[in-house]
Amino acid sequence: MENKVLYKVEGLSKSYQMGDVEVKALQEVSFEIGEGEFVVILGPSGSGKSTLLNIMGGMDKPSAGKVFFKEQEVTRYDDRKLTQFRRRDVGFIFQFYNLIGNLTARENVELAVEICDEPLDVEEMLEAVGLEERSDHFPAQMSGGEQQRVAIARAAAKNPEILLCDEPTGALDFETGISILQVLKMVNERYGRTVVVITHNAPIAQMADRVLKMRSGKVMEDYRNSQPLDPKEIVW
Numbered sequence: 001m002e003n004k005v006l007y008k009v010e011g012l013s014k015s016y017q018m019g020d021v022e023v024k025a026l027q028e029v030s031f032e033i034g035e036g037e038f039v040v041i042l043g044p045s046g047s048g049k050s051t052l053l054n055i056m057g058g059m060d061k062p063s064a065g066k067v068f069f070k071e072q073e074v075t076r077y078d079d080r081k082l083t084q085f086r087r088r089d090v091g092f093i094f095q096f097y098n099l100i101g102n103l104t105a106r107e108n109v110e111l112a113v114e115i116c117d118e119p120l121d122v123e124e125m126l127e128a129v130g131l132e133e134r135s136d137h138f139p140a141q142m143s144g145g146e147q148q149r150v151a152i153a154r155a156a157a158k159n160p161e162i163l164l165c166d167e168p169t170g171a172l173d174f175e176t177g178i179s180i181l182q183v184l185k186m187v188n189e190r191y192g193r194t195v196v197v198i199t200h201n202a203p204i205a206q207m208a209d210r211v212l213k214m215r216s217g218k219v220m221e222d223y224r225n226s227q228p229l230d231p232k233e234i235v236w
């Protein structure tokens, strides 16, 4: 089975100048991601995962190299096209949820879909992530796992091609983390969305179709799991 290529990353490098020192966050990273894949980008702290995800999501620009999304070169987009790309094509999920505190779960999701073209049904998404009973609660009235479910509903309801998730289980205990991985897998399977999860937590790689292992700003391994595990079989 060969999926259509969704992302093509070519020779991507990113350096930061810190006084006299040049920090090489990414060094000539190249790979492709197929439509519908569940990808885990695994690497220790400082290996360049967030830098890579931010460039893939149009939030940051590389020092060199190219990113293509559906054969369009994102790295050549002007600000207007980048805004459109972030709104329409990409859903973001962060470690600390980033919900708006004075809006309920439902209102957080509704606000996000207001700025995109073909959103999914808000109630359906809240139900899909298991929050139908809690949709009128404010973030402060919800557990970390519930808040992360709202964040997933918010990102997925935009109906983006891809969900980019930066350590989505990083702030959660083991069992809640597993339940969040199950929700991400559900969005991948039921809605056919491509999902990229970055993590330093090696066991999570067992649920991926594809694994990219990073170290010191480079992709050291790029492999496919022949039998990805169901999240509930993962232990850490």
Ligand SMILES: Nc1ncnc2c1ncn2[C@@H]1O[C@H](COP(=O)(O)OP(=O)(O)OP(=O)(O)O)[C@@H](O)[C@H]1O
Pocket (backbone or CB within 6 Å): 016, 017, 018, 023, 024, 025, 043, 044, 045, 046, 047, 048, 049, 050, 051, 052, 200
């Ligand atoms: N804005 C910045 N200015 C200077 N250096 C930066 C900046 N952002 C990242 N770096 C450096 O780039 C390298 C890669 O950082 P990055 O956050 O991408 O790694 P990471 O794998 O996501 O790490 P973590 O899991 O700890 O978030 C690190 O050495 C980091 O200190």
